[in-house]
Amino acid sequence: MFIFPTIDLVATGKNIVRLREESGLSVRELQDIFGFATPQAIYKWQHGSTMPTIDNLIVLSAVFKVSLDEIIILEANKKISA
Template identity: 55%
Template structure:
């Protein structure tokens, strides 16, 4: 959600970009309930203007 908001995109924007009929997949991605397919992950990184790692890697506390 943070990356999406930083990119100035709404859930509806992503839904339209991926051609989804409903926004449930986007919400599942945001809530960590599901991961995008590899193809969708590449597209998501491009839309959000971030690296794939930025989407997949959770912020780890400093050791």
Template identity: 60%
Template structure:
């Protein structure tokens, strides 16, 4: 059984929400920083139904004052055979 790391989208979303709150930012604040017309993308990130693009992840890390590794939660127990 080969194990490969995978991003845990739900836990990453929770992490984004916690980090945002710890930074004293609202969803509206992030919406304005990213120049999004609506907050939907941020809500999707927080709910784990979507991930930020790499470009947005770089900005998010800078805005939150953390590294990208501190935002993304990795699940190292994913069986490669299950993902094929």
């Protein structure tokens, strides 16, 4: 049996909020960085409804000056038998 990590969407969203605030950025400023017409995607990330795409995670990593591992919160709870 293998235990695989899964992404904790809510914890990752809270982490994005924390990193955004520590960087001194507003949701509107992040929206402008990404070129989004509306801030909805960012709010969904922050609430844990959706995850940023890998491209957007790389941009967040650069903007927040952290590694991807520092953005994504994992939990090891998926058990799969071989």
